[in-house]
Amino acid sequence: EAGVAQSPRYKIIEKRQSVAFWCNPISGHATLYWYQQILGQGPKLLIQFQNNGVVDDSQLPKDRFSAERLKGVDSTLKIQPAKLEDSAVYLCASSYQGNYNEQFFGPGTRLTVL
Amino acid sequence: AQKVTQAQTEISVVEKEDVTLDCVYETRDTTYYLFWYKQPPSGELVFLIRRNSFDEQNEISGRYSWNFQKSTSSFNFTITASQVVDSAVYFCALEGSARQLTFGSGTQLTVLP
Numbered sequence: 001e002a003g004v005a006q007s008p009r010y011k012i013i014e015k016r017q018s019v020a021f022w023c024n025p026i027s028g029h030a031t032l033y034w035y036q037q038i039l040g041q042g043p044k045l046l047i048q049f050q051n052n053g054v055v056d057d058s059q060l061p062k063d064r065f066s067a068e069r070l071k072g073v074d075s076t077l078k079i080q081p082a083k084l085e086d087s088a089v090y091l092c093a094s095s096y097q098g099n100y101n102e103q104f105f106g107p108g109t110r111l112t113v114l
Numbered sequence: 115a116q117k118v119t120q121a122q123t124e125i126s127v128v129e130k131e132d133v134t135l136d137c138v139y140e141t142r143d144t145t146y147y148l149f150w151y152k153q154p155p156s157g158e159l160v161f162l163i164r165r166n167s168f169d170e171q172n173e174i175s176g177r178y179s180w181n182f183q184k185s186t187s188s189f190n191f192t193i194t195a196s197q198v199v200d201s202a203v204y205f206c207a208l209e210g211s212a213r214q215l216t217f218g219s220g221t222q223l224t225v226l227p
Contacts, residue, residue: 042220108158
């Protein structure tokens, strides 16, 4: 079974530029999550989708971050414009139903904002 | 609000030593799940275990064991006879009624040959 795929693996941009990350969850997984992991910290949930609907985006900085999951499969997370403090690893995870089920994580995208 | 505390930031042991990683949690939910994840240098979080709040039985899986004590709100993880490949960051996490994972800050384990 293929795991959660993410691209790119690494991205370096300058502040005020835009960036987008892509995630392809495990086939059949209805729930998709985006996490931000700042160096030395645990992952923090940004947004959770159930199929193509948003379940929770309370911790998503909506003035600069946006995410979508069209057709309930792949998802894209965008930052526009980026700030220095956005430097982090962005992890995508998926689970079968999202109800205390195990989450499977992708390898992450390491973003550096200069 | 939920909180997970991993007080040990870094631990170093010599290969074959036993090591215990501590995890203390806070939640008002009566039904919740506790998790441990391993994050090797490659960066991908690897699921190790899930335990629900009604099951306080300790669990052993090979060299890994987990001790869940509701009375002290702790869910500690022990690696017996540690190996160099165990070197990683280990995260404890809690999922309550909000169906969201709250992670601790992680413990960096280094196993020296």
